[in-house]
Each structure stands twice: as structure tokens, then as C-alpha cells.
Amino acid sequence: MNHSFYHFVLKYRGGPKGDMKAVFAESMFKDHGFPKYEESFDPLSKYIEEIADPQMPASVFDDLWKEYDDLRSLG
Template identity: 50%
Template structure:
């Protein structure tokens, strides 16, 4: 099992030619993003209130599910 933050997972998603890749790039550009965080609620609250994200929260939800799977291997 991996011990990596959601941000570290997103670095593997950057460059995808879809909404997930766009979201990962937005996070990468956000200097205030909580880079060591892995908690869904904390990350969700940040994205909804602090970040300047223009994509649907469903993109974050899908990526967080993928992150949880990624941690298993």
C-alpha cells in the first residue's frame, strides 16, 4: 500500500487529455493547495471554498476514487 498524498497522485494524472488532466494541472498551478493532505473532506472543502476551480466537483470525486484505488497498489 502506498503512502502518498492526493497531490502526489495528481502529479501522475497531469497531461491526460481530459477533464482529469485539466483538474490535475489546475491543482499543480495552485500554490496554496494542501499538498500533504489525503482526507476527502479537507480536500473537498478547500476546492469548494479556497481554490479557483472551474470544473465540476464530479471530476474531483472521480479522481479521489481513482486515488483510493491507486493507493492499494
């Protein structure tokens, strides 16, 4: 898989309103400053913790990152 974290998370856009991953994805999509081509944990985590909208909580980021990282490990 050669997709950035941003492109991976976009698959959750349009999900149920109560789904925190869908809320995260929609907020991320609307955030024009989000690092769209980043594939590394540290810069993304720093962005989430310091700059991102409250609709992108670190706990949801961590869940999404685990999925993304697991998928990348498969190959």
C-alpha cells in the same frame, strides 16, 4: 501507497486538453495554496468546494478521489 492526493493526481498532468482530469491536475499544480500533503477526504473536499479554481470541479475531484482511495485500499 504513501502518496498524498496531490502527488497521485500529478500523474494526469500533460494529458489531452479535453481530458478533465488533466485540466484538474494542471490547475491543481498551479494553485500554490493547494494542500499538497493532505491524504484525507474532508479537508480536500472542503478546499475544492470553497477555495479552488473553477478548473477543479467537485465532480472531477470525486472521480479522482475514488481512484486514489481505491489504490490506497490495495495497499
